[in-house]
Ligand SMILES: [Fe+2]
């Protein structure tokens with residue numbers, strides 16, 4: 001399965017499923033009364049399982065529960081953890097502006113105790129077989145815009161002072177890139193200069209974000225930023241220029257393939273579509289059995 005190298009690049013060292021903005025409610029209530037938040041998450045997990053690709057981690061970049069209800073966290077946790085078990089993948093949860101730290105900690109992370117530390121930012125470091133994944137909590141309790149404290153930036157700089165074997169990915173909710181949606185600019189990550197100072201020159205190879213509800217990419221302090229769209233509803237970047245319009249469609253997740261040379265983010269649109277063309281695995285096996293020149297003649301030569 002994918003062992004024979006047909007192109008110039010070897011296999012990915014790590015594969016991450018990047019999922020964002022699930023906005024679950026308790027008891028499966030529809031969001032805004034009409035939006036089914038659950039089906040796209042079921043679809044995403046089923047599509048990942050169907051692919052048969054080895055997935056190292058499922059990374060959820062925030063706005064996991066729309067109003068921070070404990071029951072909503074329990075619902076999505078049960079759903080995601082059982083799929084993650086089947087996939088053999090780790091689950092990484094990132095705080096968003098709709099999340100609430102105390103139930104996020106207790107229900108998603110299994111942390112007990114509601115002391116003062118429950119209100120602290122939910123930052124974390126995960127080691128994915130040598131690829132470091134740093135989770136930053138950009139939420140500001142009581143607000144929808146994002147911010148990092150001086151303490152968080154200091155902590156981040158300390159973590160980054162030691163490079164990781166495969167480098168680092170940073171996962172946060174509010175992506176540090178511009179948005180063309182004016183109202184979303186008001187809800188951006190504020191004071192980005194401090195983060196830029198810490199990121200520049202570090203071993204961070206990519207930044208994963210959410211919050212915007214549409215898939216987009218940009219650069220921050222020399223590092224590529226990739227935003228996964230939402231699973232619940234998407235913001236339409238082609239809506240009339242001064243509007244913010246959320247639509248029930250276009251939901252996707254991203255597959256993040258980490259190679260020694262590059263990190264590649266691929267959008268996976270959720271839902272079932274009729275095949276237009278198909279080469280099955282038996283066809284691939286026949287190609288793999290050929291010499292490089294035979295492969296070129298069999299699959300690259302125009303009819
Ligand atoms: Fe969101």
Ligand SMILES: [Fe+2]
Nearest residue numbers: 063096097211
């Ligand atoms: Fe958000």
